[in-house]
Amino acid sequence: MIPIAFKKVWIENKIANHYKTKHILSKLGDIDIDYFDDLNTLIHNTPTVFHPKDRSKTLVLSAIRGEILRKCPGTHGHLCCNYHIINQYIGCPIGCSYCILQGYLNQPFTIINVDIESIFEELENFQRNYPGKQIRIGTGELGDSLVYDHLTNFSEDFLEFFAGRNEFIFEFKTKTTNIDLLLKHRSPGNIVVGFSVNPDIVRINEEEFSATLKERIDAATALVNAGYKIALHFDPIVSIANAEQEYKQTINFIFSQLKPEDIAWISLGTFRYTNDLKSMMEYNYPKSSLLSREFVLCSDNKFRYFRPERTNLYKMVIGFLHDINEDLPIYLCMESPEVWMDTLEILPGNCSGCPQEETMDLLFKRRVTLKKGTQN
Ligand code: SF4
DSSP states (O other): OOOOOSSSEEEEGGGTTTTTHHHHHHHHOOOOEESOOOOHHHHHHHHOOOOOHTSEEEEEOOOOSOSSSSEEEOOOOOOOOEEEEEEEEESSSSSSSOOOOHOOOOSSSSSOOOOHHHHHHHHHHHHHSSOOOOOEEOOSSSOSSSHHOOOOOOOHHHHHHHOOOEEEEEEESSSSSHHHHHHTTTOOSSSSEEEOOOOOHHHHHHHHHOOHHHHHHHHHHHHHHTTTTEEEEEEEEEOTTTTTHHHHHHHHHHHSSSGGGEEEEEEEEEEEEOOOOHHHHHHHHHHHOOSSOOOOOOEEEESSSOOHHHHHHHHHHHHHHHHHTTTOEEEEEOOOOOHHHHHHSSSSOOOOSSSOOOHHHHHHHSOOOOOOOOOO
């Protein structure tokens, strides 16, 4: 059960009369409301909080600021997958001990950017400026894409916008089963719903309020029946006791319900952390055992399992996935070219920072049906 009980809402004056602001407030019911003009001043004047639970007590409704559509910055010395991100939700109540947001976010509240029309304007500009270019976009970078969907109804806005716009493949990334609004519509074809997956023992120990694996895969099955493609994110893969048995059972369970052709793509990434995240994990989640072993500092200033261990974990998961189907589209998230070669035996492109876009993009586009779509 996710604790979505905001105690207070701050509203930026310039979006106070926005239809989404009114919609969200109508869902929140009786709640303490206040207004502000400048987000930085609000942050400065609000006592600091560190725990995601505390950050999830106060909601800020604001206008999106800064660069709206950004390429994922990737990470130095590691291959990136050309993903684009939109920061619509900033903050997440699910409470994963390993959540990188703990090391990034400095605001003591959850932010929802309500002016979705600014996002659509930006995407239309992209279409005009880069005719024919296709990109993958997601909203799950600084929060879960669906955890607040019943408050915002943004999923329906995105479905309507992306229908027939084949320049875009759009992914909702979630650890919830908050899919009711998606199920009211058939997918227009270019919509992917990504579920992070792990053995349940990882969820029990490290993800306080996420849905169980069974709940997530039941949700994925319902979405497949409504025409959506599913992405699976084995991220973070964790070096646990009985890892072989746990990951094998997990993968077999997933594919006892889903078919390989339902899958748009599968990402793999082993547990990693920055120094900032480590401090926050120790403070917020002292019972987590994720940090109690040795790690190696990599060229992007993130700590990872030593390369032989990472390679073994990836090979193990890839092996179980290949036992299901050799053709599953698998990629590694933020990994070095050496580990790509050791595990998947391919290198997507050969430039120093990023892979050649075409090579990587082929992996993603071949499983997603791009068609002129209509909604129910
Ligand atoms: S679901 Fe994602 S964004 Fe939310 S706490 Fe977990 S890792 Fe962080």
